[in-house]
Amino acid sequence: MINSQTETNIRTSKQKIGKNRTNSSIVWYLFLIPSFLGILLFMVYPIFESLRLSFYQSNGTIEKFIGISNFKNVLSSGPFWNSVWNTFFIGIFQVIITIPLGFIFASLINSTKRWQNFFKVIYFLPNVTSIVAAAMIFAFVLHPEMGIANYVLDTLGLPTPGWFSSPATSKWGVILLAVWHWIGFVIIICLANLQAISTEMYEAAKIDGANGIQQWLFITVPNMAPTFAFLLITGWIGALQRFNEVYVLGGPSGSPARSMQTMGAFIYERGFTGFEFGIASAATYIMFLIILVFTFINLKVSKMKL
Template sequence: MANNSIELNVQMEVEKVRNKRKDWGLKWYVFLIPSFLGILLFMVYPIFESLRLSFYQSNGTVEHFIGLANFKSVLSSNSFWNAVWNTFFIGIFQIIITIPLGFIFASIINSTKRGQNFFKVLYFLPNVTSIVAAAMIFAFVLHPEMGIVNYVLHAIGLPAPGWLSDPSTSKWAVIILAVWHWIGFVIIICLANLQAIPSEMYEAAKIDGASGLQQWFFITIPNMAGTFAFLLITGWIGALQRFNEVYVLGGPNGSPARSIQTMGAFIYERGFTGFEFGIASAATYIMFILILVFTFINLKVSKMKI
């Protein structure tokens, strides 16, 4: 009887502990409510509201249903396709310059025995710099008359381009800024993968008589395939969403002559300058489809499973 009484008391105590844990578990969920409300209010609701507006002609106060007319208007707009061309031109050259250059710098840093942390910080500093502040500095540095770049070019007897005042050079000014700002991220990601490659592979290659350059081509680069795919995908997504720097350098219409207006700037111009929220919403979903398509293509080309 005494043993049964003890077992009963133990079971009761265990049950009390379980009930307390259940009560505390339910209470902790209460603390998640503000986060869920924030996600619903600032992420989920805008997505569906933008989708709804894409089927309406709306200036923010008055609206009426027009079906797919907004999508037809965007797809037939020369300004939109010019923005698409600018977006892809800047994005392509940013990627094909930054990824190889960042990989080379990462390989050099990885081969050094001292000062690796110093170089990591040095190259990553531009990435943590506000892109708006960086764009304002570049606007001054590349100024056709007061900029230090043209001053140096004049001093050594070279022609000084208009940079941000000439449509033929304005895209390259944005590309220079994009490469400078993104290359630190590429270096850090490549360096992390380089340091994860097993040293045994290099030791075996040395025994077989492979030179340092051969090891780099036949061991390092193949082992970096996954990293290159990741950088390519993230680079494309960022490039297709480019807005901040082109807005600072050229305004919503991408001056001069809309030469640096991207899809993001086109959406801002039509929505918050022209108050054509239906057009802006339709352009947003077209941009979303383009990002989705190119991400899918990149994954397939990289032979990665979705």
């Protein structure tokens, strides 16, 4: 009788625990509902709505189905291919300058015994600065007449470029801004991986007679390959989506003479300035395919599995 009563109590306790867990799970799911609805409303719905609009001629109120004409229009547009060229030009030089330079700075910081945290903070500060604020500062620093950069160059007797006022130099101004803003992130990521490399490898190399340069070339650099691949992919994705700084510096048309207009700025100009939402949506999906293709290529080149 006692055993039966004990079994009944245990069974009742398990049922209560099961009910409590179920009720607790329901409460947590209820907390997730607002986030889930936000994702559906602000991420999933715009993706499919943009895909639908890419097959319509639309000004936001009047729509007409035109099939793939928007895609043909974008692919035959001179300003669009100019924006593609600008995007790739700025992105390529941003990546090939920032990653090696950031790696060198990270190696120097890693070799110091003191002030490491100080250097981390100093170099990372630009990355946490608003890109809009940074662009406005660079517009002042690189001003052709009142800018600090041209004042220094003129004092040294060097040529003073027009920077953002000249189509020949405007993209280089954006590249300088991009390098300054992104290099802190590269340094922190490289530094984290540098500190994860086993010291035993360096000790073995010392025993074999390898000097500091040889250790850096044959131990440090090869062990940094996954980090370089990560930085290359994230850098490319960010570069291909560039919009904020070029909009602040040159407006939606990327003035002067569309020399700074990127794909993101082209989409904004056609959608929210020209009210050609079908064209803008088609350009968005073309940009998405370009990013997808180059991400896939980067992964393959880096010998990483999808």
